[in-house]
Amino acid sequence: MGSFKFFESVPNTPIAPVATFPGNRQVFMKRLDLTHQHVSGNKWFKLKYNFKLALDQLASGVVTFGGAYSNHIYATAAAGYYCGLPTVGFIRGEIKRPLNPTLAQAHAWGMKLIPLSREEYRLKSNNGFLKQLKESYVGYHFLPEGGSNKLALKGCKEMITDRHFDYWCLSCGTGGTLAGLVRALPQTTKVLGVAALKGANFLEKEIRELLGNNLNSACPWTLILDYHFGGYAKTDLELFSFMKQFQKKYAIPLDPIYTGKMVYGVFDLISKEYFPEECSILMLHSGGLQGSEGIREKYGKNII
Numbered sequence: 001m002g003s004f005k006f007f008e009s010v011p012n013t014p015i016a017p018v019a020t021f022p023g024n025r026q027v028f029m030k031r032l033d034l035t036h037q038h039v040s041g042n043k044w045f046k047l048k049y050n051f052k053l054a055l056d057q058l059a060s061g062v063v064t065f066g067g068a069y070s071n072h073i074y075a076t077a078a079a080g081y082y083c084g085l086p087t088v089g090f091i092r093g094e095i096k097r098p099l100n101p102t103l104a105q106a107h108a109w110g111m112k113l114i115p116l117s118r119e120e121y122r123l124k125s126n127n128g129f130l131k132q133l134k135e136s137y138v139g140y141h142f143l144p145e146g147g148s149n150k151l152a153l154k155g156c157k158e159m160i161t162d163r164h165f166d167y168w169c170l171s172c173g174t175g176g177t178l179a180g181l182v183r184a185l186p187q188t189t190k191v192l193g194v195a196a197l198k199g200a201n202f203l204e205k206e207i208r209e210l211l212g213n214n215l216n217s218a219c220p221w222t223l224i225l226d227y228h229f230g231g232y233a234k235t236d237l238e239l240f241s242f243m244k245q246f247q248k249k250y251a252i253p254l255d256p257i258y259t260g261k262m263v264y265g266v267f268d269l270i271s272k273e274y275f276p277e278e279c280s281i282l283m284l285h286s287g288g289l290q291g292s293e294g295i296r297e298k299y300g301k302n303i304i
């Protein structure tokens with residue numbers, strides 16, 4: 001029998017002061033990387049109410065989608081393990097053997113891994129294709145890629161433990177976390193989403209769709225598209241060197257796919273005086289440090 005106990009108490013995620021820049025621009029970091037070792041960062045919050053629904057409905061399991069190094073796949077597999085719910089992961093592209101560390105761990109937690117060709121994967125939110133998949137998984141709760149749905153937005157509200165910052169800055173993949181925060185933060189807060197993907201012009205539309213029409217209480221938000229470093233999971237020596245310096249100076253680990261790019265972007269914007277004087281800036285560490293493994297495989301073990 002599955003149990004929701006794992007998600008019952010919200011983990012303690014402290015806000016650490018990082019630095020004060022000229023003009024008294026104060027920068028802080030919300031340490032969601034400390035959420036849970038396996039259900040890490042924003043994924044804990046995005047999965048919470050999805051697992052609640054699946055358990056309440058006595059679902060047979062949870063089905064979802066992601067890349068071979070996906071933090072979402074990893075976190076969903078772990079949450080399934082901790083809640084006693086079977087999980088199925090449709091993986092983009094072929095599944096190479098031996099399994100990479102992300103998929104090996106997901107498999108060890110009991111996730112059934114099924115490859116989808118890149119062409120099929122592109123159809124992952126197409127109604128006809130989904131209907132077909134759902135016929136093979138009757139009674140399962142389906143989660144979109146990244147877990148971004150209405151229930152994820154609800155969970156993201158619970159990240160907010162302090163409402164006094166002028167800016168919240170976070171990395172965006174699907175934008176689900178941004179949408180959840182924009183709905184729940186005070187209207188005096190400005191939210192900056194730094195896209196982890198290149199050519200993320202579609203992102204604004206997708207976020208608007210997630211937000212729906214009820215925008216009365218939403219706070220202002222902006223997408224920053226300039227810090228993708230060549231694209232999703234692409235990176236360069238400048239980013240690595242920035243991350244190394246940051247980690248040494250502030251003793252906070254970063255990942256090169258999401259939070260590293262966001263922090264680079266925020267520091268660069270501060271140097272360009274994007275933010276007004278006398279403001280407080282909260283950077284959201286969205287966790288997912290396991291995802292660095294794929295980057296190490298690609299760029300060399302000692303790079304970060």
Ligand SMILES: *Cc1c(COP(=O)(O)O)cnc(C)c1O
Pocket residue numbers: 041042043071072146148171172173174175176177178255258259286287288289
């Ligand atoms: C999944 C993920 C994101 C992206 O979150 P979205 O809600 O899809 O925008 C950001 N950071 C980390 C570390 C992630 O794992």
